[in-house]
Amino acid sequence: MSTTLPRLLLDGASERAQGAAMREKEYGIWQTTTWSAMAEMVESMACGLYLAGLQRGEHLVVIGANRPRLYATMLAAQSLGAIPVPLYQDAVAAECVFPINNAEVRFCVVENQEQVDKMLEIRDQCPQLSNIYYDEPRGLRNYDQPGLSSLAALVEAGRSHSKAHPQLFLEQVDKGRPDDVAALFFTSGTTGNPKGVMHTHRSLINRAEAGKRFDRLSDSEEVLAYLPPAWIGQNIFSFAQWLVAGYVVNCPESSSTVTIDLKEVGPTYYFAPPRVFEGLLTSVMIRMEDAGAIKRGMFHRLMALARRVGPDLMDGKSIGFLDRLAYRLGDWLVYGPLRNNLGMSRVRVAYTAGEAIGPDLFTFYRSIGINLKQLYGSTETAVFVCLQPDNEARADTVGVPCEGVEIKLSESGEILVKSPGLLKGYYKNEAATAEVLTSDGWYHTSDAGFIDASGHLKIIDRVKDVGRIKGGAHDGAMFAPKYVENKLKFFSHIKEAVAYGDQRERVCVMVNIDFEAVGNWAERRNLPYAGYTDLAQKPEVYELIRDCVEKVNADLSRDALLAGSQISRFLVLHKELDADDGELTRTNKVRRGFIAEKYGVLVEALYGGKTEQFIETQVKFEDGRTGSVSATLQILDAKTFAPVKAAA
Template sequence: MQSTFPRLMLQQAATRPQAPAMREKEYGIWQTTTWSELAALVQELACGLHDAGLQPGEHLVLLGSNRPRLYAAMLAAQSIGAIPVPLYQDAVATECVFPINNAEVRFCIVEDQEQVDKLLEVREQCPQLVSIWYDEPRGLRNYDEPGLSALDALLERGRQFSRQHPEFFLNRVEAGSSADVAAMFFTSGTTGNPKGVVHTHASLIDRAQAGAKFDNLKNTEEVLAYLPPAWIGQNIFSYAQWLVVGYVVNCPESASTVSIDLKEVGPTYYFAPPRVFEGLLTNVMIRMEDAGPIMRRMFHACMSVARRVGPALLDRKPVGWIDRVKYQIGNLLIYGPLRNNLGFSRVRVAYTAGEAIGPDLFSFYRSIGVNLKQLYGSTETAVFVCLHPDNEARSDTVGVPCDGVQIKVSDSGEVLVKSPGLLKEYYKNPKATAEVIAEDGWYRTSDAGFIDASGHLKIIDRVKDVGRLQGGAFSNAMFAPKYVENKLKFYSFIKEAVAFGDGRDRVCVMLNIDFDAVGNWAERKNLPYAGYTDLAGKSEVSDFIRECVEKVNEDLSRDTLLAGSQVSRFLVLHKELDADDGELTRTNKVRRGFIGEKYAVLVDALYSAQSEQYVQTQVKYEDGRTGHISATLKLLDARTFPPAKVEAGVATV
């Protein structure tokens, strides 16, 4: 049956009026909004926005964290045929200019003073922006700007309009069609201005239903909404599926309280990119290294059993009764308390996506009883393309096609997709739309991959990034930078990696260390340091990181296709890559081209005979000020290994 998000919301309110729809933690206390209360809030906001002049087909920008009233604002805009456009709450002011002007936005609803200040800063560049409503009034009492007012004022306006026109809201909701545009999401913009990805109610609801059916989601699920609402992954999990299934969405108090709120909520359905799972595991391992010798021995003994037995139990494979008993003892002593401490004691399904996840990291969570799986999708495909079935979770694949999806691989190795969840278009960009959607309906993902014998999809890299080495020991060998970067980041001591090599005679990389993990290692080695730059420059740290790089090289040497991608030289950067400095996207993806230009002097030094290079870098602080960080970086060689020889189906080195 065709539907829209406002209709789904009203259906939930009609059948389960007193059931919790959302919870928000405020001043340390969880506040509940029921479905009937949500429906009333949406009606008031919709009427207020209509009375303020928001027209069908017009865009409404939403800027802030996950908050019930911002979710209600999305529903309110959709109820009157307008199109919500969530933007990243951590974007700097200038990053908001293009989306606002591109979508011709007149009205914005924002979370707090921080977001108000951003819009006021760029208002002269966005002359059509006439009204800004804020949810949190703290710090805004003395602001006197034309068109700036509290969301409470808009709600009061809506209440008055609703009393005068009691049938307006329901009539407008019923007039909506599943073919109407539901939302627009801007891409990261790794190579230029971001593109507005236009999705209809039909495309988003279809994929939400497919994902819900795949994992048998029920309205009793609990979700923690802590990732940016502007990212379609968060939007699908805590908005589209929320309205389709009717489960509870919990909004943390702040970014700094997420880990505490995670433990309090105990979600049953959880989603996080690999970096979140890596961070949680890093904290666990740091704490274990600081524990007493008895606890450390018990932990490692139990984890040895878990790695051997846990995944098999989760996949419902046969396990001997002795191993089952050992695992139950480990569950009582280690795994159960650990899951509880992480906030995963009730997780029934957990997903990760966006980047490759290390096999050790993947195995760790499944070993302790967390049903962690991978999925594959993008903004343009409304997320759900491939998913891991419960008994087929593997770290080296992204799963099998879910309902309604067809996949094929082109002659060039590009993954092509047909799905009901495909974007309608790129906003005001027919050329870009035609480049990704063929006349026969196949969407070009720009990802290089293949389908293995078991029907699982494997992703290697972005098609445009797969290159060839020229000259040197591995001349004409394939170079897949993302594949190399992900392998390096599988080590908890390496936070980011940027690989270079296309058209060159060897592969070189720039690395960021994980400050917490390496800092803890340094403290145990009695190695003093004063901040990130000092720690990253220590020769002991460089030697330690070299060991990780050489282990990756040894692993790559066993891959007949990618043995040439072994790292010959590397350096540890003097600063952490940062989205505010343009080095990462707002979804924390490396902007390799930008970094290559910004640090051209370091790239050139890596490909020379130099052993060190001085560099000075401008950085932007959270308060908007700029400064400089300088250092003399060591350029280090890494051991490479001869490619594996394949004889009679057996790889040997």
């Protein structure tokens, strides 16, 4: 492989000039950009940026949702040998300061007025930020700031320059090399400043091709691009793999129309974190609870059949004639309409990653005929490390090492990876690079796990988070907080959980309820509430959550390694954990240490034996204003179970 991402674009434009490359929904209508039109747009942008002074090796920030013009901007920068740096569009202005200064960014391309306002707000802290281009002009007519201009004007200037210098673009593309840095991804680390992960054209293309071959992807696939482009997963599925496979990428109109757009597009290749699959299932179950008795009874009866035989059908196993006939009837009455309602009637391959997915959730999708599988990877590995083959999808593993990947375990149980998709290094951070990359090419994932007898990788937790219970009946027992938290999140009523227990006698947990699911549950029981805080502290809700906690404890008691991780006490938080409040990363991972510090009074109350605790917390609203939420939180004990001994 000796090519680059811009070269792949030109190959696509040559092979399928009038074929659809991307679609974007505007004002309710899907607009198509062909491969040749995309190549022309990239050429004009590249020439415009060249005229504006963007240099080879320089960084260019891109902020916005999935939009063809923003993807074209990334390709235009790469065509000139510059390096695009996608940042999260929902990040507050202050979060953009470090990446922009760290990467010495002069050029920034943003989607709309909201992102322009952020850049203007931090300009005093980023004095080198000289050029800001915006795609959507709405609301910006009266803005008069130095260096602020529309992307349309840049494209027009570039188009004129390209006509005058027709060889310029191709000459610049031809200077690119596979081992040049192609993109810089800032990780949303749970502690300290984010690190800039450098990936080359070679590493991104290699992993995209490995995934393409594994799932036999072709240019006939349809993909919905709705996750943040700053996330490596979205960049692989809707950028690198798009260029490698040549399929169509569809960009939703807005975040609020994603569910509708999903049904309209009917993707064949789909990716979503477990949280999205949980949300889709929750909405289905809420609607079914509101359905009539006959319809509800039929649904539950046919779903019981699907859970029993559906996964075997997906795995190509033999089932009885009567079961097969009954399943076909169920597919006509329930499963087919349900897939269509979810927007997954055409899905051939669906992946989930980022967090563990609950067995019941995983089984539900596979039982109704959706080929949902798991993968394992990270920003540093360009996503594809392990993938699940079609007939070997299991909820408790993340698949087998994919093409070109080697895995071994350190003495501490940490997973080490060698792959063509590894990062080139962390930008301006040789010390951090040396911590994760060995001299002989092994990457320290910081995840603890093991390879099971069938060759599949199982993840236990982050190595640094795996602790030990100290004292009490389970002294010395392993404590894996993420494992416990994920088990709790398998319940539709629990949206988030934060577990503590390392170097303590017992495990205690803070819980976020799922406001929609619990709200619907409360309404069906005529239980009034005045908002999240009020609902969260209802005694009936506490009993609902206690039932979930005790079911998790019963399950943990059957695990010889983790029986000591059973939850002794819990509380329901008075507010939802939020990235804007620093409690979650931008990829919605819990910042456990930060939460322990912020809610130290609650941790003390949990371990101090208190039955209630007052707390007042400052919160940040979307418009930048701050306020506070206060409540007296109840703290309940949960039943724990004696470890179940394995049969001899």
